[in-house]
Amino acid sequence: MDSAALLDCFTSVSCIVTQTSTGLIVGALLFMVAAGLTLIFGVLGIVNFAHGSLYMLGAYIALSAFRISDSFVISTIVGALGVGLFSLFFERFFMRRVYGADVLMQLLVCYAFILILDDAVKIIWGSEFQSMGMPAYFQQPPVFLGGGVIPVFYIYLIGIAALMAIVLWFILSKTKVGKIVRAAAGNPSMTSALGLNTSLIYAGVFAFGGALAGLAGALAAPVRSMSPGMGFSVLIESFIVTVIGGMGSVAGALIGALLIGLIRSFGSIGFPLFIEGIMFIAMAAILVLKPSGILGKETRK
Amino acid sequence: MSAGSFLREAIIAGIALCVLIAVPFVTDSSAAIDFGIRLAAFAVFATSLNMLVGFGGMVSFGHALYFGAGAYSFGLIMQHFAMPIPLAFVLAVGFCATVALIVGAICVRLSEIYFAFLTLAFQMLFHSIIISWTSFTGGDQGLMGGLPRPPFLGLDLVDPTDLYWFAVIVGVASLLLMRYILQSPFGYSLRMVRDNAERAKFLGINVWRIKLYAFIMAGCFGGVGGIIMALLVSGAFPEFTYWTMSGEAVFMVLMGGINTFIGPVLGAALLLGFNDVITRVTDHHGLALGAIVLLFALVFKHGIADFLAQGWQKIRNKGEHA
Numbered sequence: 001m002d003s004a005a006l007l008d009c010f011t012s013v014s015c016i017v018t019q020t021s022t023g024l025i026v027g028a029l030l031f032m033v034a035a036g037l038t039l040i041f042g043v044l045g046i047v048n049f050a051h052g053s054l055y056m057l058g059a060y061i062a063l064s065a066f067r068i069s070d071s072f073v074i075s076t077i078v079g080a081l082g083v084g085l086f087s088l089f090f091e092r093f094f095m096r097r098v099y100g101a102d103v104l105m106q107l108l109v110c111y112a113f114i115l116i117l118d119d120a121v122k123i124i125w126g127s128e129f130q131s132m133g134m135p136a137y138f139q140q141p142p143v144f145l146g147g148g149v150i151p152v153f154y155i156y157l158i159g160i161a162a163l164m165a166i167v168l169w170f171i172l173s174k175t176k177v178g179k180i181v182r183a184a185a186g187n188p189s190m191t192s193a194l195g196l197n198t199s200l201i202y203a204g205v206f207a208f209g210g211a212l213a214g215l216a217g218a219l220a221a222p223v224r225s226m227s228p229g230m231g232f233s234v235l236i237e238s239f240i241v242t243v244i245g246g247m248g249s250v251a252g253a254l255i256g257a258l259l260i261g262l263i264r265s266f267g268s269i270g271f272p273l274f275i276e277g278i279m280f281i282a283m284a285a286i287l288v289l290k291p292s293g294i295l296g297k298e299t300r301k
Numbered sequence: 302m303s304a305g306s307f308l309r310e311a312i313i314a315g316i317a318l319c320v321l322i323a324v325p326f327v328t329d330s331s332a333a334i335d336f337g338i339r340l341a342a343f344a345v346f347a348t349s350l351n352m353l354v355g356f357g358g359m360v361s362f363g364h365a366l367y368f369g370a371g372a373y374s375f376g377l378i379m380q381h382f383a384m385p386i387p388l389a390f391v392l393a394v395g396f397c398a399t400v401a402l403i404v405g406a407i408c409v410r411l412s413e414i415y416f417a418f419l420t421l422a423f424q425m426l427f428h429s430i431i432i433s434w435t436s437f438t439g440g441d442q443g444l445m446g447g448l449p450r451p452p453f454l455g456l457d458l459v460d461p462t463d464l465y466w467f468a469v470i471v472g473v474a475s476l477l478l479m480r481y482i483l484q485s486p487f488g489y490s491l492r493m494v495r496d497n498a499e500r501a502k503f504l505g506i507n508v509w510r511i512k513l514y515a516f517i518m519a520g521c522f523g524g525v526g527g528i529i530m531a532l533l534v535s536g537a538f539p540e541f542t543y544w545t546m547s548g549e550a551v552f553m554v555l556m557g558g559i560n561t562f563i564g565p566v567l568g569a570a571l572l573l574g575f576n577d578v579i580t581r582v583t584d585h586h587g588l589a590l591g592a593i594v595l596l597f598a599l600v601f602k603h604g605i606a607d608f609l610a611q612g613w614q615k616i617r618n619k620g621e622h623a
């Protein structure tokens with residue numbers, strides 16, 4: 001524990017700005033992964049333990065797309081859509097079979113896919129660390145703010161995440177699709193009795209949630225080194241985020257993600273070895289005090 | 302359980318123990334001895350988890366906490382104090398019981414998925430403490446320098462064969478003890494709490510207390526598995542408390558079957574066997590293991606032991622009708 005360094009940072013504006021921007025991009029990426037996870041839980045009532053692997057898949061698909069097209073926009077879209085398609089396949093042929101089963105069976109199917117995807121990535125892209133490199137148009141001098149340094153790409157990333165948050169909120173609360181999804185989440189048998197195909201809604205939500213994880217992976221590609229197994233830590237962190245924010249709540253995921261992002265960036269100065277410990281303490285505290293999370297509904301038990 | 306049926310099971314366990322003890326006289330393959338020790342550790346570990354999952358209906362994702370707590374506390378006691386192994390063993394199990402009491406008191410009132418996550422959180426917290434408290438636990442390097450293993454009762458645990466005998470004796474004794482606990486009135490109260498907590502409450506059972514006792518006992522036996530492992534590797538490593546270790550235990554339980562007492566033992570043997578074979582024949586360990594896991598989850602739907610038990614039941618029913 002190095003509280004002096006942490007205190008030093010809090011007294012310097014440049015350090016605060018730099019660390020906050022780092023925390024925000026960590027939070028932004030985490031939000032997109034966790035939003036998918038929480039959406040799938042909220043509607044389907046299942047925990048997708050393979051969500052971290054979808055993030056990894058997004059990053060690797062984007063890497064290949066970027067090497068072919070040399071365009072970051074295309075690689076991001078291909079990454080998100082590719083993972084969305086894969087999630088659809090995963091849901092239709094595997095996850096769908098264990099909806100009724102208890103959580104252990106879901107865990108098992110996901111565990112199998114974590115193992116398979118890690119190995120598949122190893123076979124296709126190799127087991128060594130890979131990096132995509134910063135796309136040319138982001139290679140600009142960083143923005144200086146109060147003595148702190150913010151790379152241009154960070155601003156872009158935070159912007160996309162904010163946009164996704166708004167789009168998600170808009171779709172869920174203002175459109176007909178959102179209404180249907182919320183209905184399916186609240187009362188699936190009533191929804192299907194009204195003539196809506198819940199099986200299709202489930203598939204759509206799962207694919208969309210997966211695509212969000214893929215998008216996060218694709219966006220993270222320039223700033224993260226890639227290796228098989230990179231999904232593990234993301235999975236654990238997005239769990240913490242969804243539990244803190246409230247399982248099933250997208251707004252909660254945003255709060256939780258920003259909180260974890262800031263803990264991670266400031267923690268790297270003050271207590272680099274105990275960051276995970278702090279995150280788990282936060283999660284345990286929430287579970288003890290309010291198991292449904294900051295914004296979760298009390299009803300689902 | 303009536304005294305008679307327990308006697309029968311004790312005799313079965315005794316015969317199994319005799320067979321296991323005889324193994325080193327038949328083969329001198331070090332791989333077999335090593336496998337036997339690991340199996341003893343994981344059979345106890347997986348069965349202790351099944352006390353919670355199968356008999357208590359509490360799906361814990363953080364059971365490796367006790368495996369690691371047993372291994373680390375035993376290792377640290379042996380390194381810091383010159384103590385006979387049995388005494389250190391008892392102290393380490395006592396440490397696990399204390400940890401399980403604290404964690405369990407907080408966790409057991411939560412329902413299903415939240416219980417799973419909170420147990421996971423405590424396990425990862427423990428893992429973080431081990432990683433960051435480098436001066437005491439050796440951090441991510443693990444507990445290095447080897448454990449002193451003074452001989453006792455004619456057993457010198459530095460010798461693999463003696464260690465094997467120690468491991469199977471402790472393993473079989475632990476399994477028998479768990480069986481006894483689960484067949485006792487306490488065990489049946491636990492099953493009732495799993496099936497219908499409300500009804501159990503009406504009948505005057507203190508649900509919270511029953512669950513907590515089960516949690517503490519599962520923690521103790523999980524620690525026993527960790528101690529055997531610590532003796533085998535002569536140290537302790539942070540991986541023991543990592544969530545993949547909990548995942549493996551869950552998988553062993555499911556592979557073997559949660560409704561049969563002996564299921565997790567079978568599951569542990571299967572998974573350890575698979576791991577050994579797969580790493581030998583292919584580089585694509587994950588792909589092969591993943592396919593096997595999928596097979597179990599989607600095709601068998603139950604563990605091997607449950608599968609066999611059901612088949613046996615069917616055959617017997619047919620016989621009765623005929």
